[in-house]
Amino acid sequence: MSWVKEGELSFWERFCSNIIKAGPMPKHIAFIMDGNRRYAKKCQVERQEGHSQGFNKLAETLRWCLNLGILEVTVYAFSIENFKRSKSEVDGLMDLAREKFSRLMEEQCFLNICFAYTSRHEISNAVREMAWGVEQGLLDPSDVSESLLDKCLYTNHSPHPDILIRTSGEVRLSDFLLWQTSHSCLVFQPVLWPEYTFWNLCEAILQFQMNHSMLQKARDMYAEERKRQQLERDQAAVTEQLLQEGLPASGDPQLRRTRLHKLSARREERVQGFLQALELKRADWLAHLGTAST
Numbered sequence: 001m002s003w004v005k006e007g008e009l010s011f012w013e014r015f016c017s018n019i020i021k022a023g024p025m026p027k028h029i030a031f032i033m034d035g036n037r038r039y040a041k042k043c044q045v046e047r048q049e050g051h052s053q054g055f056n057k058l059a060e061t062l063r064w065c066l067n068l069g070i071l072e073v074t075v076y077a078f079s080i081e082n083f084k085r086s087k088s089e090v091d092g093l094m095d096l097a098r099e100k101f102s103r104l105m106e107e108q109c110f111l112n113i114c115f116a117y118t119s120r121h122e123i124s125n126a127v128r129e130m131a132w133g134v135e136q137g138l139l140d141p142s143d144v145s146e147s148l149l150d151k152c153l154y155t156n157h158s159p160h161p162d163i164l165i166r167t168s169g170e171v172r173l174s175d176f177l178l179w180q181t182s183h184s185c186l187v188f189q190p191v192l193w194p195e196y197t198f199w200n201l202c203e204a205i206l207q208f209q210m211n212h213s214m215l216q217k218a219r220d221m222y223a224e225e226r227k228r229q230q231l232e233r234d235q236a237a238v239t240e241q242l243l244q245e246g247l248p249a250s251g252d253p254q255l256r257r258t259r260l261h262k263l264s265a266r267r268e269e270r271v272q273g274f275l276q277a278l279e280l281k282r283a284d285w286l287a288h289l290g291t292a293s294t
Contacts, residue, residue, distance in 0.1 A: 024209055028072040
């Protein structure tokens with residue numbers, strides 16, 4: 001039987017679900033699943049049991065998301081900093097993650113798992129990848145931009161989260177998706193993760209809906225600003241080309257438009273070639289990692 005799809009929503013949960021879905025709905029939610037150890041202490045059980053209950057709550061939360069039409073979820077399962085915990089706890093978490101995530105991989109849901117992850121490492125790695133592209137002659141230095149960095153992140157195949165939820169009452173991001181959540185609705189809830197409920201999720205979605213127009217406006221303004229800045233850089237590059245050729249910078253408008261179009265097309269061709277090379281590079285690295293671990 002499906003782990004995620006076990007159980008059904010109650011009448012009142014279905015009723016409220018239908019009401020909530022009448023408003024703008026998030027397509028992607030990210031969770032910082034915090035509070036497993038405090039839950040274990042509160043219930044006077046072993047830490048491993050607290051983590052196990054946390055994984056079970058993830059499966060239940062995925063079922064709620066599927067019922068609400070939210071088809072993509074990203075979770076902060078384990079940060080690089082978590083390796084500083086005791087060896088017995090880390091080993092137990094690794095074994096538990098291997099067991100639980102193996103089951104989740106069989107489910108019909110889109111789950112991104114951030115494991116041994118920090119956002120600063122992800123961003124600095126994206127910068128290194130762009131530098132590698134320039135060194136390899138795949139990119140011009142002028143191709144480097146925020147838009148390209150966005151495409152070099154580990155999450156480049158996913159839309160940015162609409163909502164980021166952190167449980168347990170902590171009000172910090174703990175180095176999680178710092179770039180991707182710049183225009184997300186941030187929701188901090190006091191409940192411990194293993195005690196998370198359908199109603200907590202509904203509360204977070206309602207906060208998103210109440211702020212939806214403001215969030216969308218901020219996203220649109222940011223996208224327009226990036227386009228404007230790129231156009232200004234392209235226009236400056238075309239002006240420099242014309243001056244180097246001894247032509248007037250403000251000459252034939254048709255010539256400038258043609259040059260701008262060619263400049264944009266060539267950049268897009270270089271960027272696509274670089275991204276394809278980057279995908280192959282990462283695939284080779286993962287294949288090597290898999291071989292080394294066997």
